Structure formats: C-alpha cells, structure tokens
Amino acid sequence: MPAALEYEIARLTGALRRHMAMRGGSWGLVGALGGILIAAMVARLMPLWHQTELLLAGLWGLSGGILLGALLGYVWPMPVPRRLRLFDRRLRLADRLTTAWELAQTRITAPAVFIHLQHEETLNTVRKVAPQAAFPCRPPRSASFVALLLIAGLIPALFFANPQEAALAHREAQQQATEAVIAQLEQTRADLADNPTLSEAEREAALKALDEALATLHDRQSTPAEQQAALAAAEQRLAALRAPEAAAQLERLAEASPVSAAEVVQPLSVALQKGDAEAAATYLRSLLDPTNKEPLTAEEMLTLADAFTQIADALQTTDPALAEQFQKAAQEIYTGDIASAREAIAQAAETLSEVAQANAPNQTLEQAQAGLQQAQQTLGNAQRQTTEPTAAGATTQLGSSETQGTGMQGQPGSGAPQGTGGETGGVAVGGHHEDTGSSAPYGEGQAPRLAGQGGEITIPRQETLGAPHTTTGAPGETRVPYTEVYADYVAAARAAMARNAYPPALRAYVRQYFEELEP
Numbered sequence: 001m002p003a004a005l006e007y008e009i010a011r012l013t014g015a016l017r018r019h020m021a022m023r024g025g026s027w028g029l030v031g032a033l034g035g036i037l038i039a040a041m042v043a044r045l046m047p048l049w050h051q052t053e054l055l056l057a058g059l060w061g062l063s064g065g066i067l068l069g070a071l072l073g074y075v076w077p078m079p080v081p082r083r084l085r086l087f088d089r090r091l092r093l094a095d096r097l098t099t100a101w102e103l104a105q106t107r108i109t110a111p112a113v114f115i116h117l118q119h120e121e122t123l124n125t126v127r128k129v130a131p132q133a134a135f136p137c138r139p140p141r142s143a144s145f146v147a148l149l150l151i152a153g154l155i156p157a158l159f160f161a162n163p164q165e166a167a168l169a170h171r172e173a174q175q176q177a178t179e180a181v182i183a184q185l186e187q188t189r190a191d192l193a194d195n196p197t198l199s200e201a202e203r204e205a206a207l208k209a210l211d212e213a214l215a216t217l218h219d220r221q222s223t224p225a226e227q228q229a230a231l232a233a234a235e236q237r238l239a240a241l242r243a244p245e246a247a248a249q250l251e252r253l254a255e256a257s258p259v260s261a262a263e264v265v266q267p268l269s270v271a272l273q274k275g276d277a278e279a280a281a282t283y284l285r286s287l288l289d290p291t292n293k294e295p296l297t298a299e300e301m302l303t304l305a306d307a308f309t310q311i312a313d314a315l316q317t318t319d320p321a322l323a324e325q326f327q328k329a330a331q332e333i334y335t336g337d338i339a340s341a342r343e344a345i346a347q348a349a350e351t352l353s354e355v356a357q358a359n360a361p362n363q364t365l366e367q368a369q370a371g372l373q374q375a376q377q378t379l380g381n382a383q384r385q386t387t388e389p390t391a392a393g394a395t396t397q398l399g400s401s402e403t404q405g406t407g408m409q410g411q412p413g414s415g416a417p418q419g420t421g422g423e424t425g426g427v428a429v430g431g432h433h434e435d436t437g438s439s440a441p442y443g444e445g446q447a448p449r450l451a452g453q454g455g456e457i458t459i460p461r462q463e464t465l466g467a468p469h470t471t472t473g474a475p476g477e478t479r480v481p482y483t484e485v486y487a488d489y490v491a492a493a494r495a496a497m498a499r500n501a502y503p504p505a506l507r508a509y510v511r512q513y514f515e516e517l518e519p
Helices: 003-045 051-075 080-093 098-103 112-127 141-159 165-194 201-217 225-239 244-255 268-271 277-287 298-317 320-335 338-385 387-405 447-451 483-497 504-517
Strands: none
Touching: 003 051, 003 080, 003 141, 080 098, 080 112, 098 112, 165 225, 201 225, 201 277, 201 320, 225 338, 244 268, 244 277, 244 298, 244 338, 268 277, 277 338, 277 447, 298 338, 298 387, 320 338, 387 483, 483 504
16 A cells, blocks of 8 residues: 555544544533542432542542543544444545455455556545544543533532431541540550559450440441440459458548648648558658758647548457557657657558558559540540530530539538538438549440449438528528538538449549538
8 A cells, every 4th residue: 555545644643533532522411420429429418528528539530530531532443444444434434444355465366457556546636634623632422411411410419418427427427436536445455465563464454444445446447335335344453453451441441531630730631641652651650750950840840740630440340550650650759759759650641551452453453443434535525526516515615514413513612512402401422423533424434344343422411400590592492501411511511422432533523522511
C-alpha cells in the first residue's frame, strides 16, 4: 500500500480515536455520576460517609471516570479491516479503503496496473474527505441526557441534610474515646508490669484482667455496652486482688486521726485522714530529727501527747499494739521522760511504715482501678455528648440537681446537714465518683459495685425532748438545733464506714463533708 495512502488512513484513525476518547470520557462521566448517586443514597440509609467526604470523593470519582473512559476509548483495540470498513461506511467511500488494503495484502489478485490505478483513485478520494463530520469530537446526546438526569438526582442527595450525620458523629466520638481509653489502659498496663510492690501472682492476674479489657476495646465490632462491661469486669477483678486487712488497717488509722487545730498535729492528722501511713511515719521521724532548727516547745509537746492519746484511745480495740506505742509515747511526754518518748515515737513510726508497705499493693491496684473508672467515664461522656441537645440538656439539669442534693451544702440552723435524707436522714454517697471525691455521678459500671458495698450511709433521726425547735423550711417539717445533732450524725457516719468497705477517696470525702460542717 502506498505510503501516502497509509498516511491518510492514519489521519482518519486519529480522528476516530479522538471521537472514541470523547465518547469514552462522556460515558465515564455518566458512570461516575451514577456511582456517586448510588453512594449518596446508601449514605442516607446507613452511616457510612459525611457529606463533605462524599463530595470530595465525588470530585475524584468524576475526574477518574472521565480520564479512565477517555483513555479506554482512545486505546481501545480495533483491527485494521474493521477500522477500514468503518471508514468506508461512515465516510461513504464505497469500500475503496477495504479494497485497497485487500489488494495490498494480495487477498485479491489483479494486474499491477489495475492495483496502481485503484490506489491512486482511493488516495484522491480520501484526501477530499473531512473526518470531523463522521467522527465529531463532542459528547454523545444520549450520554449528555443521562448525565443531566443524574445531576438532577445528585443535587438533593448531596446538598440536603443527611439524617445519618448524627450517627456518624456519634460513632466517630465513640471511636476517638475508645482510642484514648486504649492508650490510657496500655499505659496503666505498662505501669503494673514494672511495679515492684505487686507479687508475681498479683501482677499476672492484674495484667490478665487489663488484657481482656483491651481485647474488647480493640474489637471494632464491640458495642459501647460491651466495652463498659469489659472495663467494669476488669475493675472488679482488680478489686478482688486487694488485701482487705491492709486496707482496713488504713481505714482504722483514718478514723483514729486526732481532731485538733494545733499546727503541730495537723501534718499527722492530715496524713492519717488521707490513709497515707508513710507520710505519717515520716512526720513522726521528723519530730525525732536532732538537726531540727526549731525544736518543739513544752506546750507543743503536750498538744502532741494529747493527740497521741486520742489515737491510742481510738485504736485500743482495733490495733492494740499500735495503740500501746502511741499511749506510751504520750505517757512519757506527760512524765517528762523525753528519751523514752522518742523511742516510743520511733516504734510507732516504724509500725506505720510497715502498715504502708503492707498496703502498697492495694494502692497500686487502686490506681489501676481509678484508671479503669476514668476509662468508663470517658466512654460514657462520649456517648452522652452525642445525644440530642434536648436530651443532653435534661441530663445535665438532672445531674446538677442531684449534685446539689448530695453536695456539701449544709447550713447552720437547718437541723441536719443538707445531703442527708429527708425523713430517714441518710447521707447519699452513692452519687459521687470515688476516684476524684467530686460530686460527679457514678456511671453505670460503678453502680452494681457500690450496691454490693452497702449503697448508702444511714444516719438515724433522733428527737431531743425539751429542746427548742425551729420552724424554718416546709410547713410541718420538724427540725432540731444544728449543734445538738451534729455529733450524732458524725458518730453514725463513722460507724457506717467502719462496717462497710467503702473506697478511701469516698471516705475522705465524707470526712471532709463533716469537717466543713463542724460547729
């Protein structure tokens, strides 16, 4: 086949490929629009994508659909015979190109002169042909019509409010909270693995409890309720590892803390109230330090002896050995035998250090428990923050009312401190978070555990015969003078705390409550 004729065929082929690229790009646009519309409809039925994400993906989809369709149309293979027949048909060449190619390929035999004449005539005819009319470089009408219909359906699907946005926000907030909780628990696990206060068996059991909780959190199919249940189960398993006798000894020390406003007694009293036996022992040792630049005065020594006597009296039945050491220290101070008093104080400090060491595993486990409680609160907050505004407002208002009803709001002259039950006088302590001592309500994970520990501290109501009554408050509500009932309430609260294994932070909260109400 002459080179000039091959050039003309190549010219026609270029026009055909541009035409096919335009068709491919147009139908690629239609396919992308259809896919976006389907995705937009599915996103309105299930929480899959945000509208902004869908719009961005739609832009990329449109670009990719057009480019892919144009590329496929341009490079789509088309054999030479088929292509030449298409040219003959569309350009009305009366099979000239097909015949010329078959003569060149010797599929048709003819004299050379006839072949030359046929090629010349075909070349002259093809040169006069404009392929743009047969192969226009514009989108097909059918593709344009379908694209307009799809765009009309996409406008409301993409730009009207998606009812699944709230569910998506809830899921993302829950996922972020879960990731934060996982990071927190992994840090807690690392701390437990390196903590020397735990025995090997305690460490293995604690790590196993945390590993099971982490496995549930890592499972993306787990529900928030399952995650909360896993955290609560891990917390209960850690609580079961604690030594109750060591914790009870610290609680007895907290209850035996001396009540005094003297400056020399305050560090010891505060340390015992907090359950920090080591800090109390350190303070007692500091009293024995010969390098102390400000030795105690005689009056301070007597005040300290009075505090030791109070501690000894409170521990007489629960810890006779430590009570004897404090009693001996007080007696030696009273008699003026400072050397013997120093020896007794040193023995008491050593005993307190032993108590602190025995309770060290409990403190480690309590810290891990606090981490689990905080994790439950984090997940619960994430779930509450994504509720409807009205429901969230009602929840907040309810929580505020409960806090006010159980907080430290007692006022002198009201008969009983506010926060106590109306007719039964019960101090509701079940509504406060034990790891912070605040008035934040417990979550669902803590409620069963607290229910098993007693639920509330009940203070009996007592009428005082002959005592003047006030009539402030609601009509018919009988009240007694504040100063007359305070001691009874304090005694009842301490007795209730002694009977039940309440968390140390909760005990500190109750003590602080009554200290601030002290007349």
